[in-house]
Amino acid sequence: MAGQVNPDLAKERENASFNTQKLTNLLYGGAEKVRRRRYIESLAFSDPAYSGDEDPVFMSREELYSSQLKRALTTVQRVKELNITEEDLSTYRNAALSGGMPGLALTWIAFIPTILQQGTEEQKQKWLKPAQDLSIVGAYAQTEMGHGTFVRGLETTATYDPSTQEFVIHSPTLTSTKWWPGGLGKTSNYATVMAQLYTQGKCYGPHNFMVQIRSLEDHTPCPGVTLGDIGPKMEGNANDNGFARFDHVRIPRENMLMKFARVEPDGTYVQPASSKLAYSNMVYLRGTFVMSAAQALASASTIAVRYSCVRRQSEMKPGEPEPQILDYQTQQYKLFPQLAAAYAFWFAARFMTQQHASITGSMEKGDMSGLAELHALSAGLKSYTTAVMSAGIDVCRMSCGGHGYSHASGLPALFSTGTSLCTAEGENTVMMLQTARYLVKCFVQSQSGKTLSGTVAYLSAVQPSPVSGERNMSDLGTQVTAFQHRAARMVRHAALQMQTEMQKGKSREDAWNSCSVLLIKAAQAHVHSFVVRNFAETVQTVEVEESVRAVLTSLCQLYSLHGITEHAGDFLMDGYLTGRDIDAASSLLSAVLAQLRPDAVALVDAFDLHDKMLHSVLGRYDGRVYEHLYQWAQKSPLNKTEVHESYYKYLQPFLKSNRAKL
Numbered sequence: 001m002a003g004q005v006n007p008d009l010a011k012e013r014e015n016a017s018f019n020t021q022k023l024t025n026l027l028y029g030g031a032e033k034v035r036r037r038r039y040i041e042s043l044a045f046s047d048p049a050y051s052g053d054e055d056p057v058f059m060s061r062e063e064l065y066s067s068q069l070k071r072a073l074t075t076v077q078r079v080k081e082l083n084i085t086e087e088d089l090s091t092y093r094n095a096a097l098s099g100g101m102p103g104l105a106l107t108w109i110a111f112i113p114t115i116l117q118q119g120t121e122e123q124k125q126k127w128l129k130p131a132q133d134l135s136i137v138g139a140y141a142q143t144e145m146g147h148g149t150f151v152r153g154l155e156t157t158a159t160y161d162p163s164t165q166e167f168v169i170h171s172p173t174l175t176s177t178k179w180w181p182g183g184l185g186k187t188s189n190y191a192t193v194m195a196q197l198y199t200q201g202k203c204y205g206p207h208n209f210m211v212q213i214r215s216l217e218d219h220t221p222c223p224g225v226t227l228g229d230i231g232p233k234m235e236g237n238a239n240d241n242g243f244a245r246f247d248h249v250r251i252p253r254e255n256m257l258m259k260f261a262r263v264e265p266d267g268t269y270v271q272p273a274s275s276k277l278a279y280s281n282m283v284y285l286r287g288t289f290v291m292s293a294a295q296a297l298a299s300a301s302t303i304a305v306r307y308s309c310v311r312r313q314s315e316m317k318p319g320e321p322e323p324q325i326l327d328y329q330t331q332q333y334k335l336f337p338q339l340a341a342a343y344a345f346w347f348a349a350r351f352m353t354q355q356h357a358s359i360t361g362s363m364e365k366g367d368m369s370g371l372a373e374l375h376a377l378s379a380g381l382k383s384y385t386t387a388v389m390s391a392g393i394d395v396c397r398m399s400c401g402g403h404g405y406s407h408a409s410g411l412p413a414l415f416s417t418g419t420s421l422c423t424a425e426g427e428n429t430v431m432m433l434q435t436a437r438y439l440v441k442c443f444v445q446s447q448s449g450k451t452l453s454g455t456v457a458y459l460s461a462v463q464p465s466p467v468s469g470e471r472n473m474s475d476l477g478t479q480v481t482a483f484q485h486r487a488a489r490m491v492r493h494a495a496l497q498m499q500t501e502m503q504k505g506k507s508r509e510d511a512w513n514s515c516s517v518l519l520i521k522a523a524q525a526h527v528h529s530f531v532v533r534n535f536a537e538t539v540q541t542v543e544v545e546e547s548v549r550a551v552l553t554s555l556c557q558l559y560s561l562h563g564i565t566e567h568a569g570d571f572l573m574d575g576y577l578t579g580r581d582i583d584a585a586s587s588l589l590s591a592v593l594a595q596l597r598p599d600a601v602a603l604v605d606a607f608d609l610h611d612k613m614l615h616s617v618l619g620r621y622d623g624r625v626y627e628h629l630y631q632w633a634q635k636s637p638l639n640k641t642e643v644h645e646s647y648y649k650y651l652q653p654f655l656k657s658n659r660a661k662l
């Protein structure tokens with residue numbers, strides 16, 4: 001990243017109050033991990049096999065699909081040649097493929113994890129190695145044209161035939177066509193297909209089946225399978241999200257992924273410990289989206305904060321030079337909450353990963369008690385973090401004015417990729433309602449005297465009655481308690497409202513629907529409170545030098561105070577916080593914005609995002625925005641010729657005939 005640096009940006013870095021490298025080390029788990037990650041990335045960045053292609057935004061869909069597929073296949077070759085370990089694999093792939101997710105990425109993201117999570121030991125033996133070596137390429141085919149959210153409503157059937165010991169995979173209707181799975185359209189030759197299992201005349205609900213969909217010889221669709229690409233999307237067009245229809249396709253019994261549920265050769269169905277274990281791969285993927293949300297927001301903040309130090313506009317004081325736009329408080333108010341949220345989500349993602357490992361570890365030993373909490377936490381965090389990230393990227397985009405709207409900024413692509421995470425792997429409203437469902441259950445249990453534990457323990461500990469007295473609104477403990485109080489009150493209110501509706505004669509389902517806006521808000525408040533608490537605990541307990549702790553404390557305060565002032569009504573509702581508290585929070589917020597201003601560039605630098613990952617002229621490490629903006633525009637295909645061919649085809653004859661009429 002060396003080279004002549006824009007002097008404004010250089011000055012920002014000189015003036016930071018802490019050592020950026022120390023914070024980077026904290027984010028990535030230590031100096032050695034940072035060194036290793038940079039080294040692995042450098043292997044990809046310096047490899048000529050990955051350079052030379054045009055900027056993806058100037059490519060056609062077909063060029064993009066081919067170019068990213070070629071790159072992805074090169075990564076497979078290089079991973080072997082360079083002996084890239086399992087631990088470094090995603091770093092290497094992300095660096096090599098940062099221009100867009102290729103079709104075969106779903107083999108890595110969803111197909112292999114599904115085999116790992118749903119397959120028996122023999123099934124893993126059979127399919128894992130070929131999938132890892134890419135002898136087979138797989139999609140995760142669950143969503144159908146008619147149903148994505150409601151998995152129980154899927155229409156594809158897998159009917160067991162004991163006479164041949166096969167399942168018959170069938171798409172009975174147009175709406176049962178598998179629709180959306182990444183890599184299904186053109187790339188994959190296998191798919192794990194979610195289908196309603198029928199055996200001995202009974203339906204046992206959705207289960208996963210391994211289905212070969214294309215010939216391993218010539219890639220043509222297997223008999224009875226109809227396949228294709230679903231067409232261009234808002235973003236992610238290097239990926240061939242596809243469709244598939246099955247016409248009585250037979251697969252061996254052994255192709256049902258049978259780690260949890262089983263079908264015996266005679267057709268007897270053996271129940272899993274929990275029917276929801278068939279969804280374990282979704283829980284895992286949702287958990288990984290939390291870090292994706294953190295990284296996407298980190299990228300957007302990096303771009304917008306660096307640019308805001310390079311960009312000078314207007315006059316703050318008459319006659320004085322134009323200020324850096326980051327000196328405007330309104331600009332800080334747009335950007336610093338996004339920066340703080342990126343840090344908060346980064347630490348929440350870390351907690352999510354630990355929690356997933358710990359609870360799935362217990363589940364492996366037969367203890368299913370953590371399953372409901374794991375599902376509620378992963379669904380809620382996925383929903384909350386991706387929603388904030390998506391909105392936050394657009395705030396960053398708008399904060400960059402006109403240049404933010406150009407693809408040169410990298411922000412439009414970041415937004416349209418990031419926002420897909422609000423829908424994929426469980427639509428956000430639906431996911432938040434799953435968290436609400438868990439919270440209502442916990443609330444009812446706490447009402448009947450049960451002591452709650454884990455992330456919901458506070459629901460029984462926090463008193464719903466108003467608390468009076470002066471508060472120090474800058475204190476992290478005070479802020480955490482306020483968030484917990486707000487969440488507990490909102491959960492209580494939603495649950496009691498539901499009870500009232502039922503007492504009035506509504507069914508449980510109707511009462512749920514008529515309270516679902518309240519329930520969503522309560523669940524969001526719960527997740528928000530968790531993120532605040534986790535951020536505060538991390539800041540207070542992490543081993544790090546004091547200057548780093550100080551800046552993280554300010555960032556955590558900002559995240560909390562921003563939440564309190566933006567949702568002031570929730571905190572005031574029962575008088576827990578007073579108008580004076582909210583006023584104090586607003587004043588403190590202004591003070592923290594000013595306090596963070598000199599450290600803003602160092603805080604985004606600490607994310608350690610290489611220019612080759614950012615794909616942004618505005619967010620360049622060296623801040624040389626204008627010259628590169630000019631160079632970037634020269635690459636526009638419209639600039640290939642001085643006079644475009646459309647002039648000769650359309651404009652010239654039109655102008656000529658108009659002139660003739662004069």
Ligand SMILES: CCCCCCCC/C=C\CCCCCC(=O)SCCNC(=O)CCNC(=O)[C@H](O)C(C)(C)COP(=O)(O)OP(=O)(O)OC[C@H]1O[C@@H](n2cnc3c(N)ncnc32)[C@H](O)[C@@H]1OP(=O)(O)O
Nearest residue numbers: 142148149150151152276279292296375417418424425426
């Ligand atoms: C710049 C950005 C960076 C980009 C980085 C790139 C990252 C990768 C990007 C793209 C990859 C895209 C991959 C996308 C792949 C997919 O989308 S695959 C398809 C995903 N589909 C879904 O997620 C479907 C969502 N729907 C569901 O999960 C369920 O149907 C439902 C939870 C909505 C309802 O399930 P249902 O079976 O109807 O259950 P209920 O009757 O409602 O509930 C019964 C009880 O079970 C509990 N439960 C539900 N799910 C789970 C679970 N997974 N685990 C544990 N428990 C579960 C539910 O809460 C009920 O509990 P109670 O009865 O006790 O209340």
Ligand SMILES: Cc1cc2nc3c(=O)[nH]c(=O)nc-3n(C[C@H](O)[C@H](O)[C@H](O)COP(=O)(O)OP(=O)(O)OC[C@H]3O[C@@H](n4cnc5c(N)ncnc54)[C@H](O)[C@@H]3O)c2cc1C
Nearest residue numbers: 140141142143147148149180181182420424425426427429
């Ligand atoms: C980029 C991308 C990649 C994808 N990749 C894959 C893949 O690899 N494999 C795969 O199988 N699928 C994939 N999908 C599909 C994805 O998982 C689904 O689109 C997603 O789960 C949402 O389901 P849906 O489309 O049915 O939305 P819908 O459920 O139809 O949502 C529409 C609206 O209805 C509302 N709604 C629905 N149910 C309820 C409810 N119970 N209560 C309240 N509101 C409700 C939602 O909140 C939303 O506002 C992908 C999707 C995208 C966008």
